[in-house]
Amino acid sequence: MTAVNPPAHTDAVITPVGGPTPVTNAKQLQKPSGMPVHKYRGYEAVDISDRTWPDNRITRAPRWLSTDLRDGNQALIDPMSPARKREMFDLLVRMGYKEIEVGFPSSGETDFAFVRSIIEEGAIPEDVTISVLTQAREELIERTVESLVGARRATVHLYNATAPTFRRVVFRGSKEEVKQIAVDGTRLVMEYADKILGDGTIFGYQYSPEIFTDTELDFALEVCEAVCDVWQPEEGREIILNLPATVERSTPSTHADRFEWMSRNLTRREYVCLSVHPHNDRGTAVAAAELAVMAGADRIEGCLFGQGERTGNVDLVTLGMNLFSQGVDPQIDFSQIDEIRRTSEYCNQMEVHPRHPYAGDLVYTAFSGSHQDAIKKGFDAMEADAAARGEGVTVDDLEWAVPYLPIDPKDVGRSYEAVIRVNSQSGKGGIAYVLKNDHKLDLPRRMQIEFSRIIQAKTDAEGGEVTPTQIWSTFRDEYLPSPENAWGRVQIRSGQTTTGSDGQDTITVEATVDGSDTVLTGTGNGPISAFFEALQAIGIDARLLDYTEHTMSEGASAQAASYIECAIDGKVLWGIGIDANTTRASLKAVVSAVNRATR
Numbered sequence: 001m002t003a004v005n006p007p008a009h010t011d012a013v014i015t016p017v018g019g020p021t022p023v024t025n026a027k028q029l030q031k032p033s034g035m036p037v038h039k040y041r042g043y044e045a046v047d048i049s050d051r052t053w054p055d056n057r058i059t060r061a062p063r064w065l066s067t068d069l070r071d072g073n074q075a076l077i078d079p080m081s082p083a084r085k086r087e088m089f090d091l092l093v094r095m096g097y098k099e100i101e102v103g104f105p106s107s108g109e110t111d112f113a114f115v116r117s118i119i120e121e122g123a124i125p126e127d128v129t130i131s132v133l134t135q136a137r138e139e140l141i142e143r144t145v146e147s148l149v150g151a152r153r154a155t156v157h158l159y160n161a162t163a164p165t166f167r168r169v170v171f172r173g174s175k176e177e178v179k180q181i182a183v184d185g186t187r188l189v190m191e192y193a194d195k196i197l198g199d200g201t202i203f204g205y206q207y208s209p210e211i212f213t214d215t216e217l218d219f220a221l222e223v224c225e226a227v228c229d230v231w232q233p234e235e236g237r238e239i240i241l242n243l244p245a246t247v248e249r250s251t252p253s254t255h256a257d258r259f260e261w262m263s264r265n266l267t268r269r270e271y272v273c274l275s276v277h278p279h280n281d282r283g284t285a286v287a288a289a290e291l292a293v294m295a296g297a298d299r300i301e302g303c304l305f306g307q308g309e310r311t312g313n314v315d316l317v318t319l320g321m322n323l324f325s326q327g328v329d330p331q332i333d334f335s336q337i338d339e340i341r342r343t344s345e346y347c348n349q350m351e352v353h354p355r356h357p358y359a360g361d362l363v364y365t366a367f368s369g370s371h372q373d374a375i376k377k378g379f380d381a382m383e384a385d386a387a388a389r390g391e392g393v394t395v396d397d398l399e400w401a402v403p404y405l406p407i408d409p410k411d412v413g414r415s416y417e418a419v420i421r422v423n424s425q426s427g428k429g430g431i432a433y434v435l436k437n438d439h440k441l442d443l444p445r446r447m448q449i450e451f452s453r454i455i456q457a458k459t460d461a462e463g464g465e466v467t468p469t470q471i472w473s474t475f476r477d478e479y480l481p482s483p484e485n486a487w488g489r490v491q492i493r494s495g496q497t498t499t500g501s502d503g504q505d506t507i508t509v510e511a512t513v514d515g516s517d518t519v520l521t522g523t524g525n526g527p528i529s530a531f532f533e534a535l536q537a538i539g540i541d542a543r544l545l546d547y548t549e550h551t552m553s554e555g556a557s558a559q560a561a562s563y564i565e566c567a568i569d570g571k572v573l574w575g576i577g578i579d580a581n582t583t584r585a586s587l588k589a590v591v592s593a594v595n596r597a598t599r
């Protein structure tokens with residue numbers, strides 16, 4: 001039998017002659033979109049076939065700069081008020097950022113006053129460098145430097161666009177003229193810093209060829225070199241060259257090629273701090289930053305949760321946590337990620353998406369059955385591994401190995417509560433996890449299956465999520481009805497077992513059966529079989545299929561949980577009993593199953 005491909009761009013569906021299954025070739029079914037692709041062209045690759053970055057590994061944290069208060073702030077619908085700016089600044093300091101871009105002081109009074117306030121109020125720790133951005137225009141540079149008076153460590157960051165369209169459209173100048181803007185700007189920064197700032201300020205300089213991503217590489221290099229000629233970097237006098245993906249335009253790999261090329265070709269490289277500043281227009285800023293570091297970048301600029309112009313700056317939280325999850329200390333404290341998120345949401349007046357990596361509400365939650373099953377097994381295996389390692393070893397001492405959870409949610413201050421949530425996509429593992437985690441009940445596998453069918457019926461009927469509280473109340477009602485809400489034929493009040501010289505157990509149980517007080521007696525080779533015999537007297541034919549028990553806590557008052565699988569009048573059912581005494585627990589489990597059989 002041969003399937004014949006249909007001509008391209010037709011709706012044809014191939015139906016092999018005589019074949020039972022119609023075959024569709026999805027590729028052949030795709031059609032031109034009709035969108036104006038002719039308006040765009042591919043990004044130019046870099047001639048660097050001997051690239052080395054793919055073999056590099058990131059083994060330590062890069063230098064970080066948070067630009068939440070500048071690039072993040074300039075992109076907000078409502079820029080931060082002074083109070084919100086201060087909250088953000090204090091948060092960044094608490095988290096451990098040592099380089100913080102605090103604003104664009106020449107933009108107006110708000111930013112200028114904010115910079116003054118953190119300097120004058122002593123809010124900047126000794127080891128934190130603040131930086132401020134300016135265009136390469138003299139009056140703006142002067143005002144910018146003025147804002148820094150009294151700062152212990154401060155960097156002026158100067159930018160001008162260098163890409164062809166910007167040369168033509170914005171500056172309406174030649175390459176030489178655009179380079180001159182950067183050169184003159186650098187000189188002016190140095191002159192004003194000399195004039196305005198005293199010796200008490202450790203002064204640094206950063207230059208960004210804006211739109212680096214669309215700038216010819218050799219021209220970007222030429223401008224950076226010209227800027228270095230003015231600043232004269234040397235031992236103890238670094239220059240930060242920040243190569244921004246002002247608009248993200250290429251794959252992260254091409255971006256990395258450009259970084260490797262720049263890193264190789266810069267003279268005075270050892271005195272240059274090469275910095276990457278990716279925006280997220282293609283949705284790949286995180287990868288672009290990581291690959292740029294592999295390609296030689298020393299420093300990353302970004303914002304918490306990817307705030308910033310358009311699609312945002314690169315997300316510093318994801319980058320830091322990516323390192324953490326690989327066993328590399330990000331040197332930033334993310335251990336209270338919800339507090340970081342709340343503060344950031346307050347300052348930016350924008351919500352973090354529930355699926356945001358590491359921080360979203362749902363990112364440590366599994367709804368689906370197979371995920372829940374694997375997660376529960378993962379937690380169980382880690383506990384078993386810790387126990388096997390001996391006294392005092394806990395799960396926290398082991399390498400994290402829970403499926404579907406890239407990190408331990410506890411490490412970022414999350415509880416395990418939300419790890420498993422139950423809806424119509426869930427299976428037994430998730431429900432069993434909730435019972436074990438919240439109520440210390442470790443259900444046997446077949447009982448998990450039985451109870452998950454009960455929950456499944458509920459989710460199918462009602463839709464939506466079943467909360468842990470609802471799971472527990474359904475479980476209690478089904479297997480462990482309280483005396484106040486008792487239902488079923490049999491309720492036991494007390495029981496006694498005696499063992500005869502022949503080894504047989506005789507049981508006497510005071511019970512209420514069908515509403516009447518009764519004493520049931522029976523004999524067997526154990527209390528359970530004796531109880532089964534006693535039940536025969538009231539017409540219940542029960543047979544034990546499986547039995548398991550475990551303690552629920554430690555200490556003298558420990559409760560035990562017994563699980564019993566019985567065949568009762570042709571039905572196979574589980575029951576559970578909880579009691580400090582294991583025999584009583586197992587009798588209660590039998591009653592639980594018996595009552596369910598007739599419910």
Ligand SMILES: CC(=O)SCCNC(=O)CCNC(=O)[C@H](O)C(C)(C)COP(=O)(O)OP(=O)(O)OC[C@H]1O[C@@H](n2cnc3c(N)ncnc32)[C@H](O)[C@@H]1OP(=O)(O)O
Nearest residue numbers: 074104106107108135136137159160161170171181210246
């Ligand atoms: C990619 C980035 O994120 S860059 C940072 C962007 N952030 C901001 O712009 C926020 C703060 N900015 C502001 O508040 C204002 O832009 C100000 C107050 C600084 C300046 O405002 P204005 O004086 O009105 O100028 P405006 O910003 O519109 O810039 C236009 C002029 O500056 C020139 N210019 C733009 N960027 C630069 C630069 N980096 N260096 C030198 N000149 C520049 C333009 O060519 C234009 O010149 P022209 O008037 O001769 O045509």
Ligand SMILES: CC(C)C(=O)C(=O)O
Nearest residue numbers: 159208210211244246
């Ligand atoms: C000012 C520069 C660094 C910038 O924010 C950008 O180019 O995105």
Ligand SMILES: [Mg+2]
Nearest residue numbers: 071244246277
């Ligand atoms: Mg930017």
